[in-house]
Amino acid sequence: MTHSPTTDVLICGAGAAGLTLAIDLARRGVDFVLIDKAEGPFQGSRGKGLQPRSLEVFEDLGVLDSLLAAGAAPYPTIRAYAGETFTDTLLGEDAQPTPAEPWAMPLMAPQFLTERVLRDRLKALGHAPRFGIALTGFAQDADGVTATLETGETIRAKWMVGADGGRSFVRPALGVEFPGETRPGRGMVADIRLDGLSREVWHNFTGPNGQRISFCPLAGTDLFQLQGHAPDEEDFSVAAVNALIRQRTGRDDIFVREAPWASTFGINARLAERYRVGRVLLAGDAAHVHPPTGGQGLNTSLQDAYNLGWKLAAVLAGAPESLIDTYEAERRPIAAAVLGLSTRLLSQTEVKRGREARQLDLAYPESPLSLDLGVAAKIAPGDRAPDAPCRGRDGAPVRVFEILAGANWTLLASGASLAIAPRQGLAIVAVGPDGDLIDAEGWFADAYGLPTDGFVLVRPDGYVAAVGRAGDEERLEAHFAQFGL
Numbered sequence: 001m002t003h004s005p006t007t008d009v010l011i012c013g014a015g016a017a018g019l020t021l022a023i024d025l026a027r028r029g030v031d032f033v034l035i036d037k038a039e040g041p042f043q044g045s046r047g048k049g050l051q052p053r054s055l056e057v058f059e060d061l062g063v064l065d066s067l068l069a070a071g072a073a074p075y076p077t078i079r080a081y082a083g084e085t086f087t088d089t090l091l092g093e094d095a096q097p098t099p100a101e102p103w104a105m106p107l108m109a110p111q112f113l114t115e116r117v118l119r120d121r122l123k124a125l126g127h128a129p130r131f132g133i134a135l136t137g138f139a140q141d142a143d144g145v146t147a148t149l150e151t152g153e154t155i156r157a158k159w160m161v162g163a164d165g166g167r168s169f170v171r172p173a174l175g176v177e178f179p180g181e182t183r184p185g186r187g188m189v190a191d192i193r194l195d196g197l198s199r200e201v202w203h204n205f206t207g208p209n210g211q212r213i214s215f216c217p218l219a220g221t222d223l224f225q226l227q228g229h230a231p232d233e234e235d236f237s238v239a240a241v242n243a244l245i246r247q248r249t250g251r252d253d254i255f256v257r258e259a260p261w262a263s264t265f266g267i268n269a270r271l272a273e274r275y276r277v278g279r280v281l282l283a284g285d286a287a288h289v290h291p292p293t294g295g296q297g298l299n300t301s302l303q304d305a306y307n308l309g310w311k312l313a314a315v316l317a318g319a320p321e322s323l324i325d326t327y328e329a330e331r332r333p334i335a336a337a338v339l340g341l342s343t344r345l346l347s348q349t350e351v352k353r354g355r356e357a358r359q360l361d362l363a364y365p366e367s368p369l370s371l372d373l374g375v376a377a378k379i380a381p382g383d384r385a386p387d388a389p390c391r392g393r394d395g396a397p398v399r400v401f402e403i404l405a406g407a408n409w410t411l412l413a414s415g416a417s418l419a420i421a422p423r424q425g426l427a428i429v430a431v432g433p434d435g436d437l438i439d440a441e442g443w444f445a446d447a448y449g450l451p452t453d454g455f456v457l458v459r460p461d462g463y464v465a466a467v468g469r470a471g472d473e474e475r476l477e478a479h480f481a482q483f484g485l
């Protein structure tokens with residue numbers, strides 16, 4: 001009898017969710033296999049909006065600088081034409097970076113560019129997706145999953161993650177329902193090279209029959225993303241696209257030269273009833289699909305992966321399996337709220353994305369991982385841990401995000417030292433004039449507002465697990481046991 005190759009985690013799908021999970025597992029030294037049924041990388045611009053919270057996640061994963069170098073840039077102004085005149089508006093309410101929130105506005109990067117940067121990071125960590133390999137079946141028992149691939153090969157994994165998109169194979173195979181709605185009509189999205197429009201603004205037109213068409217200059221490329229109601233006939237030849245443009249814009253000076261990628265999509269809002277069945281988990285569009293309004297789908301998908309990565313690593317290293325259940329407990333309510341936001345934006349004629357869309361206020365207050373010790377501060381258990389420019393022991397500038405970066409838990413303790421024994425996976429950082437982190441300008445106090453003998457415990461994914469003060473050590477130790485620290 002031949003034995004299946006074994007791995008700790010089989011990730012099915014190398015889109016934004018699968019790649020993010022792979023990077024997080026790779027940097028933690030977890031063994032995994034990443035497969036994708038597509039013959040090669042995804043070529044379209046589809047999800048082009050990266051929200052501020054995702055940019056913070058990318059900073060931690062070591063991909064933000066490469067993404068900026070690849071051309072990720074702020075959104076241009078939206079220009080809506082009405083006959084000979086036009087009105088310019090901002091995509092979202094304007095906001096400026098603050099010491100606590102280094103990214104206030106979303107950046108644009110076409111999805112193929114974001115995924116390329118993620119693959120490059122994965123490569124630097126010594127891994128690559130295996131393209132052209134579809135998952136075709138699986139069976140699970142108490143210890144793991146035996147997955148069958150299109151090649152006939154089987155792989156034995158302790159855990160499997162279905163990050164296989166809205167048309168997931170894994171979700172229905174698990175028998176997980178996907179309730180929600182599909183709205184009438186279809187949208188189209190295409191990447192085009194054209195003459196006749198400036199790259200300074202996002203051009204929006206409404207045709208004589210109310211059908212829209214827009215052209216967004218895609219950051220980091222010489223392409224425009226064309227979006228609009230899908231035509232009755234799905235012909236995306238250059239001639240057909242030019243005819244459609246003339247009909248909807250009424251202009252004869254816009255000429256498409258090339259249309260390297262085009263696709264249509266349905267307007268769906270659906271949420272999986274469960275994110276976990278035994279040793280199989282769902283992440284990204286496999287667990288929730290959104291209308292494209294609000295630019296939330298890809299962001300929610302990669303943040304699912306970021307929530308799951310450290311938990312899988314901890315359980316594989318011996319933490320109680322119940323830690324995995326906090327993934328669904330934390331992420332499913334987020335997807336439900338995001339779905340509400342995307343569908344609400346869909347029914348507005350003028351798209352105005354507010355703070356809600358930026359995902360900085362997403363929090364897990366009800367999570368079993370959030371320990372309430374009854375200490376008042378500016379942050380509470382479940383909140384995103386804010387950034388703050390400080391100084392190190394040597395006086396050099398250091399941001400709280402740099403301290404929190406990496407695979408560890410972090411205990412930031414101000415004032416009195418805590419009676420917490422050092423342990424693997426936990427960084428204990430003293431905050432104060434003689435500490436590791438000096439709050440020279442008061443930004444840390446401003447963002448965290450801890451009592452003088454207070455501490456904050458921050459999870460590996462940058463969320464606050466507990467806020468306490470000297471004397472709370474015993475309860476903190478008991479809490480550590482939940483996640484194997």
Ligand SMILES: Cc1cc2nc3c(=O)[nH]c(=O)nc-3n(C[C@H](O)[C@H](O)[C@H](O)COP(=O)(O)OP(=O)(O)OC[C@H]3O[C@@H](n4cnc5c(N)ncnc54)[C@H](O)[C@@H]3O)c2cc1C
Nearest residue numbers: 013015016017037047049135165284285295296297298299
């Ligand atoms: C027009 C449009 C605009 C959008 N704009 C935005 C935006 O501005 N911001 C935003 O956040 N989101 C946006 N989105 C949504 C975004 O594109 C998706 O949410 C995102 O791609 C989800 O990532 P994912 O990794 O979960 O799934 P996917 O990107 O769909 O990746 C799934 C992968 O799984 C693979 N796969 C499938 N089945 C199998 C199998 N059996 N075996 C192996 N592999 C398999 C597929 O080949 C694919 O590569 C937009 C979507 C559309 C259509």
